[in-house]
Amino acid sequence: MTDDLVLRRQVCFALYAASRALTDVYRPILDEFGLTYPQYLVLLVLWERPDAAPTVSELGAELRLDSGTLSPLLKRLEGAGLVLRRRSARDERRVEVGLTEQGRALRERLCDVPPRVAQATGLDLSELVALRDTLTRVTETIHRQKEQ
Amino acid sequence: MTDDLVLRRQVCFALYAASRALTDVYRPILDEFGLTYPQYLVLLVLWERPDAAPTVSELGAELRLDSGTLSPLLKRLEGAGLVLRRRSARDERRVEVGLTEQGRALRERLCDVPPRVAQATGLDLSELVALRDTLTRVTETIHRQKEQ
DNA sequence: GCCAGATAAGTTGTGCACAATTAAATCGCG
């Protein structure tokens, strides 16, 4: 009997557990603003280029989420008054997503969140950077393989 | 304007994206056996000690999932003929989860899965071990903080 | 032995993820 199928040996479980643990750290913080973690990620993308008004597909390409996930999520963010959705004039298939004034303003109130979360991991800055880069490399390797 | 709120800088997004990417690697493999990734994780725990028949809570402690997630999942695994659930004789509150013969047999057919997935990450063995250990440390740090 | 509090599993409701399908608009080839 090999040990390959032992739970604690699997990188994949470590990744799955760590991802949920970090989301647990975000949850009470974001809860105060009525946000979920995926909603916060959408806002991060919009805050980076506040006047870009990306389409649903473009948002999806950054976050690697499809319209099946984003459409209802964006509808909730719109309902909360944080984003606006409007059909592109030039191409009526596209829906452009922009920030409301309220959505823009939220940025300031959330800018201390990442350091608080980073602190909760117990890793120092160089470890965090190394971890992030390794994970990004894994994600890109997998997606490159899928496209071929 | 600080750069703290830039998506690609966030460890948390890297973790979230990598976790979903690795699940994407598992999906087509597990699909052939009619399993989802969380169902596969439950089977991993059961395969480690095939005669232990852990309770729902004990399974949950290993996987960090609650009965709200596990109850319906176990019902589906039972429906698929892979596990058995029975009330403990000594404590009728508890439900013990054991493998069926079919569930036991599945182990052999899935033992080559982890190496295939590891290969897809593009990391070598020492990188995988280091990544796993860092992630495990993060998860445990977070959970230790939550208990206090 | 009785019962207040604790514990275990299940249920309900919300919000992702993702596959598959649908509907509308656009593109491009002949």
Place this chain on the structure above:
DNA sequence: CGCGATTTAATTGTGCACAACTTATCTGGC
């Protein structure tokens, strides 16, 4: 120009996650 193929978002259905609640059972103090 006309129309089939493509692109885009939304919808539908399934299965996690997780909070909040319910129900059944057990435990310890009296």
